[in-house]
Amino acid sequence: MPKRGGGPRHRNWKGDNDHFDHDDRVQSNSTRRVSFKPTSKGKNKIRTWNDPKLLLDDDIDMGATSGQGQYRKSAFRGRGGRMNSPAPRAHHGVVKKKFIAGILPWYQIIIPYGAKHEKEVVLRSLLSFISPEIFIPHYYKTNGNAAVFYVDDVKIAERLYHADRKITMSDGFKLVVIVRNAVPNITIDADMKEKMKLTMAKRYNAATKALDLTKFHADPDLTDIFCALFRPMIMLAAIDIIAENIPDLEALNLNDNKLHGLEHLKILSSKFKNLKILYMGDNRIPFLGSLDPLKSLPLVELYLKGNPLVNRFHDHEIYISDVRKKFPKLMKLDGADLPPAIGFDVSEDLSLPPRQQSFLVDPAGQDLVREFLTQYFAIFDSESRQALLEAYHENASLSMASNYLSNDSRNSPNNRLTSYISNSRNIMRVTDREQRRRYLRTGRLQVVSFLSDLPKTTHDLMGFAVDLIVFTPAMIVLTMNGIYKETNTAGNPTRSFHRTFVIVPNTSGGFCVINDMLYVTNTTKEQEEKAFASGSVEPTPAAPAPGPAPGAVPGVAPGVAAGAAPDDAHKMQLLAMLSQQTGMNEHWSVNCLQETCWDLQRAVFIFNQLQSEGKIPPEAFVK
Template identity: 25%
Template sequence: MPVTTATRRHQGNRGGIAKRTRDMRTDRDGDMLMGTAPRGRPQAARGGRGALQPTRPPPAPGMSDSRRGGHNSSFKKEQLLSALRQGSIRAGGTERNGPAQSGNIKITGWTKSEAYASSDGGLGALISWLERRVNISIKKRNAPRKTAPPRTFKLAPNKYHVEGDALIISAMGSDVGDLLHLNNFEFSGVKIKVEEIPKESEQDSSAGNQTRQMLKDFLHRRYDPSAKLLNLSAIGQDQEILNTGMFATASTQSKFIPALMKVCDGIFKSAEEKKDTVQSITLANNALDSLVAVKEVAPTFPDLLNLDLSNNQFPSLDSLSGWKTKFKHLDQLIVSGNPLEQNNADYAADLAGWFPTLRVLNGIQIRTEEQIAKKQKAIIPIFGANFKDISGIGESFIKTFFPAFDSDRNGLVRHCYDPQSTFSLAVNPGAPRDPAQQGFKQLQTWDRYIKQSRNLKKITHLNPRMNRLLTGSDDITKFWQSLPLTRHPNLESETEKWLIECQSVPSIPDPSGNSPQGVDGLIITVHGEYEELDGPAGQARIKRSFDRSFILGPGGLNGIRVVSDMLTVRSYGGCAAFTPTDTNTGTNQPVTETTMEAPQQALPTLTNEQTQMLTELARQTGMNIQYSKECLEQSQWNFQAALETFAAVQPNLGPEAFAQ
């Protein structure tokens, strides 16, 4: 990656690209303390988000911090190049050739699990699962001895890290064997692979340590804490890097930035610390014509505010497409001095579309703060609930159901469910969370739910799908007893925490057999939240959101029976989406007083499975029941085919298809 020099400076409270300062604090291990101002010198004040400005190039080649002893000069080129070629640069500072009883464990396969959809990628759930399984092994091993209570296995944050799709754990003693024993065990729906990483030879380990230290020194020289800037410009002209021979071949050049990013991952203890420490990066003057050599910058610093790509050789926007939408909070971008300016006349408009928060491009303001805020607001208006009840049946059911679910589930099943009633549970760990609420920071675990989850996006085979559809009051009662205790908000005093809709639905099976072509029923959809309670004391443990759909028909002890009950549990997402954009635009309509009778033009009787498909298709597409039924019939009652049919004909559908 040949390179020249140029940096940009940005002075503002969000950090910017600016010139470097040479003073830097280090810890007792010699690692830099990034983001900390040197003692005895006041930290530069940071004002508003100003434009990026040019600064002087990096200091003269060959200079290094006197406090670090200038040990770059003592590196052996052969060892450095060997370490870089072999990829033995690790994210942390852990030695890979530790004591004989230690070992590094590599775990793969967990990124394909259901837990991976959660906000932390399932890492928290995997760590908890590993600790639990290893502690079970320790307890069994110590049981016959009748000695003091066995130790507890706990993974400290500095003992593991993620490399791509693999979790790397540094373990000691018998813990190595206990972890390896978990190979091919099932975690969150998938089998994981657990293997030990072969130890490096002493020579390889020494070379890896020297290379890692050299990269840390490079970061130390190139980081400006006052501007929160990581200066990666003109790397090929850095004399200390050239002295190592790292830029002698294209192969070692291409591995420099990925290795540097791994070291960065090891320096920061959390994503929040990384976000606060590095707000600007310059990659100017590196003769880059693609993102191949620097692509790891995006996943390493996803919250970057300012990025300088000036004076490179990017030929077109296609060469930057790998970073399209990657930086979710990018405020300023510089691409001047690249051929793409001449080759893409509309590059500015395209880049503005790639990065919705981009405010300044090449030093020119293209959006105001107000325009960005307005663009981030929901463009689809939120309407009020559409509740079309029949003789007050729906309202009465809802007011009875949720208090009973919290206090007397067995009695609720006896009164509202029968041998033909169905119930299913789906876990959606990837649903958006509400960052304004405390529940956003809570670790979401799904142990009490996941084994019976019928999330059709995850459970794709017919047999598991059918096995997780509970039929009959006995099976429903048994499963409900395994669920955590709950407390739902009060329906009358906390109405803002609920969104409830009700519609009539035809052709519900008549359990009495008096109407073979079916009777009218209700479909009720409820969106809300609840608290999980910790034991009989009623202490709230965690808050979750839920979606629940009921199909009601005649029957049961009180004249109403639940034909179908589908519950989706998800991470807490708040209730802001329940508030209409304009209270005058709600679709509430007067209640139509009717009775549950067979329709004059009765539709053919539907099975429970067909009724569920009909309900779900209407919910996902917004079509009314009649059109949803016709769509399913044309698709031979294949749900996926019905969705594809709807997508194909949607542009041609008139408003009558969506009229309720």
């Protein structure tokens, strides 16, 4: 008679709804029928039934590679044996199976024939084996002859995995333990929502408007249903329940819920406008970027300790800084108070002051700057720039730099900056000291000679942005940027420029430029659309005009002595220039010049100001 329990145990387990139809561990009086195939020598006997140990081993699959946990099928030669003999029953030649953690934090524990024993007996045997570790058996139930429950800890799952067939029960049989990476099936219905609601009610503190959902799935009132908040559908159902019953929630504790993906939590900002305290410690949040769906929450306190994202930072100060970038109002992180954030103490709804096209450090310099620019660019845009000799200091210096925009098309002829690149003193590229010296123009003759060789231009005076940053009796510093067109180049390409003038008094009582820095590049599409918006499309060179006389104060109209009234010819010239730059008809242009005593730049300034305020009627532009 076979030894009790020594016969093969065929396992028929496939899933949660299957069970073992037959328990053959009970003695049977029937005679086992065994047949042997005769061999040529009559010595070897071959079993025809399956090895029960192999059947049980093959049923566990934790994601290992194919063939792991089985006897090797390769040739084996034992002592006195031969090739292709069956593997020995000892541990030699057996690949030891390893526990491999799954991607989900939940594990299904299956105890075949576990229903033959009381629940307490099975659990006590398992707890005794893995002691001092303890576990909570979630959703324990019997399925046919098997007992099934779940654990939510990978370490516990591994210990139970290694308990397979190592626990001897009172009836002498070894307990079989099967571990699978699986999550209980869920169906969110009205009954489940009601249980969640009652559980949340006892966890809510009305005095502080705080809801504690720490390890929510392990709550004693939820032992019969799977209610893990790391499942998005369960979390969203919980959020709906909270929003319906606690719309003014201020603090929420989601610690130890195995949260990893947070994309669905973007809804928190729209559901809870007053949520300022959020605890998410001891979860599985992998990266700081995973918190992006929560950035719109006005959090003042956040708890993240115990998440993998914290361990990615080797510098705690950088960790605090990066978290604060996402939550600027944060005052407490991981239980520690943060130093006050550096910022401006202003109300949230305070708007910034309106943008100014120009800035004047001293309003008293407005007239002088306006008159200087009018006079300078009238000469610069004329046929001859030689008159600029009187505008520069005897020891003046000028440097020019130029480069292309990063997104322009250099192959377009109109975009090529050949005239400027060849003389560019870009110190990031020109590293040789001698070349840097050669590209720096020194003395008024070199400066004006260099400017005269540049392409002829027409500047958009109304598009200038001027900043007067230094205004003292000893020095004036102004920076400006704007747009101009090249008048003697095919296609009349537009260029963007930035210029810095350093102006000092001269010996004759006037002013002159001692340092001039020019930067030229291509225009953007937006700049091209706005350039010369109020003037004529085709630029025309300005009429020749002499430069300021030695000792004269810049600002006086070209060719006109200080305090003298312009003659009729010069009035016609000013009238044509104003009409071209503003687009106004002759009648309105004359009125504008008369109101400003025939000061062209002042007239343009006033026009620009009135037009921005919408005070110039449409008939002013009817010609």
